[in-house]
Amino acid sequence: MAAREVFSSRFGFVMAAAGSAIGLGNVWGFPTSAAGNGGAAFVVAYFILAFCLAYPVLMVELTVGRYSQSGIVGALRKVSPSGAKPLGVMVAAYGVTVASLILAFYGIVAGWMIAYFFEAVAQLLNQPAWAEWLTSFGITRNIIFMLAFMLLTMWIVAGGVTAGIERWSSRLMPVLFLILVALISYVLTLPGAMEGLKVYLIPDFSKLSSELILDAMGQAFFSLSLGVGTMLIYGSYIAKKENLPSLGVTVTLVDTGVAFIAGLLILPTIYVAKEMGTQVFNDAGTLIAGPDLIFQVLPSLFESMGTMGMFVAFAFFLLMSIASLTSSISMLEVPVSMALEEFKWSRFTATLVCAAVITLCSLTIVFNFEVLFGFVIDLTTKYSQPILGLLFCIFAAWLWNRQQLIEALKEGCPDLEKGLFIKIWPVYIKFVVPLLIILIIYQQL
Numbered sequence: 001m002a003a004r005e006v007f008s009s010r011f012g013f014v015m016a017a018a019g020s021a022i023g024l025g026n027v028w029g030f031p032t033s034a035a036g037n038g039g040a041a042f043v044v045a046y047f048i049l050a051f052c053l054a055y056p057v058l059m060v061e062l063t064v065g066r067y068s069q070s071g072i073v074g075a076l077r078k079v080s081p082s083g084a085k086p087l088g089v090m091v092a093a094y095g096v097t098v099a100s101l102i103l104a105f106y107g108i109v110a111g112w113m114i115a116y117f118f119e120a121v122a123q124l125l126n127q128p129a130w131a132e133w134l135t136s137f138g139i140t141r142n143i144i145f146m147l148a149f150m151l152l153t154m155w156i157v158a159g160g161v162t163a164g165i166e167r168w169s170s171r172l173m174p175v176l177f178l179i180l181v182a183l184i185s186y187v188l189t190l191p192g193a194m195e196g197l198k199v200y201l202i203p204d205f206s207k208l209s210s211e212l213i214l215d216a217m218g219q220a221f222f223s224l225s226l227g228v229g230t231m232l233i234y235g236s237y238i239a240k241k242e243n244l245p246s247l248g249v250t251v252t253l254v255d256t257g258v259a260f261i262a263g264l265l266i267l268p269t270i271y272v273a274k275e276m277g278t279q280v281f282n283d284a285g286t287l288i289a290g291p292d293l294i295f296q297v298l299p300s301l302f303e304s305m306g307t308m309g310m311f312v313a314f315a316f317f318l319l320m321s322i323a324s325l326t327s328s329i330s331m332l333e334v335p336v337s338m339a340l341e342e343f344k345w346s347r348f349t350a351t352l353v354c355a356a357v358i359t360l361c362s363l364t365i366v367f368n369f370e371v372l373f374g375f376v377i378d379l380t381t382k383y384s385q386p387i388l389g390l391l392f393c394i395f396a397a398w399l400w401n402r403q404q405l406i407e408a409l410k411e412g413c414p415d416l417e418k419g420l421f422i423k424i425w426p427v428y429i430k431f432v433v434p435l436l437i438i439l440i441i442y443q444q445l
């Protein structure tokens, strides 16, 4: 059997993992949730949960992945004691299903980003009729761009770990960062931007509620791509010589950092739009959030900015498309790696079949949009991801042999025994993380 592929460098892994983590969740979900939830109060809750809950779970996935050298099914089977192996396989199947359903709705939203990107191109080419079609919500448009996005995702995943995922993440992530910084530098010079910054950075703690905390937790898990085996499978491609706790911190810092920076773009942009006369609050006086914000408020702002607006729109939707693509490849890798390992398919066949099944799910959502879109998002991101994170902790801390867990962590990190991490983390994921997750979900129910 061919040797398992590994990321060729530390940089390659960080780019791939950050590419997975940084996506619509950061550049769209986080800023708009912050905007609709008392600004900085949400930001603070998100940061606390990202480091205190999501990071420990990320470490579980990376450690279990690298130890087992396999995808989610093989991994959970391997760390389960003999009686619990069927349970491991069931939880893994739940994870693969959630990863696939996330890709099913993500592909639709990412398709809109590509459509809006082409709209900016059409404007630049002075083709108003195309532009109009590209931005009108319609089943045909939704299907065409979802399919285009799925094809791109498939093409990269079919290339394999280093030649596909790592190569494209390493190329695209620096571009993403540059576009983000350029856009912020421009937007902050416009009138109204400072008001947006204030809302974003000065917390209103009266907005804190159990709902806000549940949202912030879902956001933290979604943003770090947790619970669905993505980070586990990326962990399985990390070389044994790498230091896992420090890689985990790097990924968490980059991910939350970019979310924070994206907020510096989105919130000021909303208030610039307000200043320019665009409606940004609905009749009830709350901020227009969700899809309407990105696909109505921002485009009408870009329009009011004249020619410059066309370039800004172009850069903005290119940023969104890139962010989506480096995430979607990591979602597709979950079922693909399962098919490679469990059914011994070739990478090409596995990619084709998995993408086809997920595309069918996407089509089902497109045709029943009103009923399914929001439902699938809540089911997968708000509830399933944290619950799966909790289950992973149970496997790693309760079912797996503690000595093996420590040994697996120690590889690439011989000084581990001297540090604090090893004293706290195993106990922390055994008791604190599961309890907190249960508490937050229970509070909300």
Ligand code: PHE
Pocket (backbone or CB within 6 Å): 020, 021, 022, 023, 024, 025, 026, 102, 222, 223, 224, 225, 226, 228, 230, 327, 328, 330, 331
């Ligand atoms: N982290 C990605 C984002 O923020 C979403 C994602 C979820 C990616 C689950 C992979 C797995 O957009």
